[in-house]
Amino acid sequence: MPPERSAYALARYSRSADSIRESVDWVRSHNSQQFLESFYFQYGHQSIADLGHTVLCFEGVSEIAASEIEDEVLWDGQARSSRYQDFSQSGFITPPELTPEQASQYSTTAESLLGTYSEVHEKVREHLTVTLPRPEDMKPAVYGRNIAARAFDVARYLLFWGIPTSVGQVTSIRTLEKQIKRLRVSEFAELRELGEEVSQACAAPPECLWNDQDCEPLAPTLARHAEPDEYLRQSQADLALWAAQNLSVPALESPRVELLKPADTLAEIVATLLYPVCEHPFRAIYETVSGWSRERQAEVLDVATRSRGQRDDLLRGFRGGQYCFDMLIDIGAYRDMHRHRRCHQYRQSYSGKHGYDVPALLLDAGAETLYRGAMDSALAMMQALPDPGRQYLLPFGARSRFLFKMDFAEVEYISRVRSAVKGHFSYREIAWDMKQCVAGIEPELAALIHATPPWIEDPLTR
Secondary structure (H helix, E strand, O other): OOHHHHHHHHHHHHOOOOOHHHHHHHHHOOOHHHHHHHHHHHOOOHHHHHHOEEEEEEEEEEHHHHHHHOOOOOOEEEEOOOOOOOOOOOOOOOOOOOOHHHHHHHHHHHHHHHHHHHHHHHHHHHHHHHHOOOOOOOOHHHHHHHHHHHHHHHHHHHOOOOOEEEEEEEEEHHHHHHHHHHHOOOOOHHHHHHHHHHHHHHHOOOOOOOOOOOOOOOOHHHHHHOOOOHHHHHHHHHHHHHHHHHOOOOOOOOOOOOOOOOOOHHHHHHHHHHHHHOOOOHHHHHHHHHOOOHHHHHHHHHHHHOOOOOOOOOOHHHOOOOEEEEEEEEHHHHHHHOOOOOOEEEEOOOOOOOOEOOOHHHHHOOOHHHHHHHHHHHHHHHHHOOOOOHHHHOOOOEEEEEEEEEOHHHHHHHHHHHOOOOOOHHHHHHHHHHHHHHHHHOHHHHOOOOOOOOOOOOOOOO
8 A cells, every 4th residue: 555545544443443444445436645745744643654655766966965865763674785885886966056167076086986996995005905815615705705895995095975875765754755845854865866766656656566556655745744844954044153253262172982871961961052153162062051050051952943833843852861760650541652663662561550540531530439449359359460561461551661761852753742732631640740840940942842731621522
């Protein structure tokens, strides 16, 4: 199935009692684009787009473009290997930004690099053949490939970003949307063009068909909505201007690899936001920022978020710090919280010894006694059953202990999304508590979390 129809089928499957076959039959006769327009783009049910995946290939792109293409958190794919392929005859890609004179100079240097690449590879191959003779039990063909690969490991130092390569990727259409939006605001014209081409490809039937049947477009709804990420573009410009006017960092020598474990999450995030728009070592920026007042640090947060739209995620620079939330929550709430994958999750055993939650609505409905009787009986029986196996009887209302470790950007996302009025009251309260925990130690960061208090309700909102 095309990814958008697959997403529709699985989303409907989770929202009805029908079998998957019945859901697929439903999708055959209903408009998946209309469904995504409503639920994904209007209601903001973004996880729906995680259910549709597509295979996309980029052919003849530069190595620098490949690197930018792959720069997604949730991404699976591979590019041409510099170890197993000879790039000497592949030519090179000339950036469209260059003038004719500049392009000529670029070409001369590029050709020289490729020529040297071939020479170095041959010399290293010959050297390895002498110093590493073929073992008797190794076939000549296998030996030759291994030696060539080792030689390419050395020769590849002469390759450059302009070398053409190919990338094959498998992503959800949600990740694909983020990728398109990001590519369309790249500083490189090649990548901006690729962003446009990918969007067009999503709106058109695929060209490489498994069989002779006509195929519908893979993701036409996504193609209509994958606009350039103006927040990313504008925020980087704002931060660069602010840094040029306000950031003064003392010179600091840094080793090739340096480990830094910041103790101040706010200073770490501010330093991370400034890191891409300057040329200083991270330690130097962090130590400078750590000496600022909280007000000045918060000024950088304001600069980084002033152009943020309602559907824009926080910048990647906000993924700083390590917040460890120890949660004693009901199993049902955990089922919902567990869907958030951009964090590390740990659980203790399902012992059934932490009691259970009693929703206020049960009391209002006069069903408390009935509820408690059923829960007490289930937990008592669970304790009488053997381990493992007894956990199967643990009700969703029972509490268990879970540890969620995440960066600030994920705290902001979970608190904002899970506290919304359309959510379950249990995880809404948890999401609100997460914001309050941050506010207790870092109010400047907590101010960026637009969470909805649990006492604000709208039960009829989807």
